[in-house]
Amino acid sequence: MTMEDLYQEIILDHYRKPKNRQPQLEGESVHVHHSNPLCGDEMDLRVRIGDGVLDAVVFDGDGCSISQASASAMTQAITGRTLDDVLELAEDFRTMMHGEEPKRADDLGDGVAFRGVAKFPVRVKCALLGWMAVRDAIETYQEGASAHSVTHDD
């Protein structure tokens, strides 16, 4: 296992120049805070939802390159999609991280670059952090709430 297996250039690009990394979002519908206590990854994720569509998503936080880069790639892949579509894509990413072929590789965009992370079991949670957060944000919205906080245990 080399560093390049884990850290593909696309991943490093997102880490160095993250997309949609912002502390605030105008017109925010839901704000969720997710953490992986084992690694110390912390993430704030904010979404704006209108007419069943994920209109905008931003994240902020402190974590390893994998967690931050994965969230960055995710924001590009999901912005503008319907909530159901985002949930389906999140599930596709999750199963990909457990070694399955992605069904919607094109829609995952740069997210496909994280396939190699599946070979590093302790880092899978890092790659999933943003996706778990957005799924929670949508479910929180559907339950009529506007904020939620989740700690991912082992």
Next chain:
Amino acid sequence: MTAFDVATLRKEFPTLDRDVDGHRLVYLDSAATSQTPIAVLDAMDRYYRTFRSNVNRGVYQLAEEATDAFEGARANVASFVDADVRGVVFTKNATEACNLIAYAWVRRHLGPGDVMLSTMMEHHANHVPFTTAAKEQGFELRHVPLTSDGQLDLAAAEALVADGRVTFAAFAHVSNVLGTINPVTALRALVRAANPDAKVLVDGTQAVPHMPVSFRTLDVDFYAFTGHKMLGPTGIGVLLAAPEVLETMEPFLTGGDMIRDVTLDGATWNDIPHRFEAGTPMVAEVIGLGAAVDWLRAHDMAAIREHEVALIDAFLSALSDLDGVEIYGPRDVSVRGGALSFAVDGVHPHDVGSMLGSRGVCVRVGHHCAKPLMRCLGVSATARASLHVYNDVDDIEPLVDGIQAAQRFFAR
């Protein structure tokens, strides 16, 4: 640099002989678990191959041999840490030893109005059993704060015990994150001066493997440590207790072996320390621990400490020379053990760990089971290199090179 011929000594540790993707294995995670010398493996193997049987019950020769080996290891451990053999209780690990005290002492003696003294640097093993007990029993917890270089603030501790309400104290001998060697006797004296009846537990997990420890000299009531960090097998820990205190205690776990008599509706308890060892014990692991003690004794704990002090100093110097690397804990090696936590500016500890791991350098990254301390330091995680007798100055360069590679690789 020291009297140790580390290159020869390493040959006794089979794992250290392997490589990782063509890199020499550089094992810098002994604070998590140490490597095991062949002598320990052989001792356990001999039990399984030549006299495997249960202890303290059979009347045939095999059982006598097993019992002799098992109780011989107990006596060996007792003399190694200068403790009374009646106060050496075998547990699964140090965590279980702390839980034993949380259940068999703290829950029975502390209640509303009582105070337990702890510190900001405790491992979860010496923390969670007591926060849990405090919630149930309604006693108060107070924590000794740290000075800026990661030592216990004894002046603050004195104020914390001043009202005489501290009836129990638990703290680490050596921090698994900061490496700080705590002034056990000074803190114990403070606690007892304020309340002569207060009981004191020390978590010696990071001390016993690395320096001479005398339970009698420390003069505390309870002392916990674990076998797997002192070159022994996993699955074996030790609780040392003052026999006169242990005698007064009810058992923690009940069942076979720990009884004197059993009736249909009750039981009476065996003598100490057997009262606290319910069920068939970890016979092979106890024998392995005894062999680890033999190995450490043969190499002399004072000499091991001297070797590590020189090495800690060399590692600290090398890390201090690096730009963008912050080291936690005391710089003074006289109050320092071999756990070296550090942060690399702009690179998450997990990424540092991956880079080092890809080069065969094993360090721990994360919160090190000390989340309150992490919050105190204002970080969510650190990287930690930790040393043992088989480390040497040739382990410094791979660590330093790996840190610099991580700095280049993750530069933004």
